[in-house]
Amino acid sequence: MNCPFCNHFDTKVLDTRSADEGKSIRRRRECNNCQKRFTTYEKLESIPLVVVKKDGRRDLFDPNKILSGIIKACEKRPVSMDTIEKMVSDIERSLNSNLDKEITTTIIGEEVMKKLKETDEVAYVRFASVYREFKDVNTFIKEIEDLIRKPLNDGVK
Numbered sequence: 001m002n003c004p005f006c007n008h009f010d011t012k013v014l015d016t017r018s019a020d021e022g023k024s025i026r027r028r029r030e031c032n033n034c035q036k037r038f039t040t041y042e043k044l045e046s047i048p049l050v051v052v053k054k055d056g057r058r059d060l061f062d063p064n065k066i067l068s069g070i071i072k073a074c075e076k077r078p079v080s081m082d083t084i085e086k087m088v089s090d091i092e093r094s095l096n097s098n099l100d101k102e103i104t105t106t107i108i109g110e111e112v113m114k115k116l117k118e119t120d121e122v123a124y125v126r127f128a129s130v131y132r133e134f135k136d137v138n139t140f141i142k143e144i145e146d147l148i149r150k151p152l153n154d155g156v157k
Contacts, residue, residue, distance in 0.1 A: 001029060001040060008033035049095060050102045058102070063092050066112060073127035077120050087115040121147060 001011050010032040019026040024043040030036070049061035067088045074084060091111045095103055109131045116124040125143060134140050 003031035003034060003036065004038055005036045006031060006034040046096075047101050051108065052102050052104045054105060061092075061095070061103070063088050066091055066108070069112065069127065070116065070123075073116060073123040074120060077123050079120050079123060083119060087112075087119065091115060117147075 002009050003011055008031055011029045012032060013027050014030050014037070015028040017026045018024075019041060020043075024041050027040045027042065029038055029040060031038075051059050051061050053059065067084065070084050070087055091108070094111055095108065113124060113128055113131065116127050125140075125147065128134075128143055129140060132139075132143075134143070
């Protein structure tokens with residue numbers, strides 16, 4: 001690691017700590033030439049996740065789009081921002097654990113609906129009505145009837 005002050009190539013590590021909730025390593029270093037100290041961060045380089053849209057276009061994955069959709073679905077519902085952020089984090093982790101680095105919007109939408117269904121059924125129906133493009137009231141009623149007939153496995157409604 002070159003010193004940012006004198007550009008000397010020989011530095012030593014004084015302290016190493018976990019940073020960013022274990023996602024990176026913080027190292028405190030000292031230059032062996034000028035004795036000035038500086039901090040570096042090491043982070044695992046990740047391969048970006050690409051989203052394949054219904055029309056075939058490809059975009060980089062943006063968790064903020066999921067966050068925005070969930071916030072809209074949970075509007076005026078008793079769902080905290082911490083819960084929403086955890087849902088987004090869980091969905092992102094699930095998508096990244098997939099071996100494919102291209103993921104369809106259908107898979108993302110299903111993951112979002114699964115999390116919303118576990119958290120708040122009204123928010124789930126709101127999201128599903130937009131995501132599945134309900135055409136009429138009958139489609140909406142059918143989704144609610146399915147929700148009533150198929151409670152979650154863990155007993156949460």
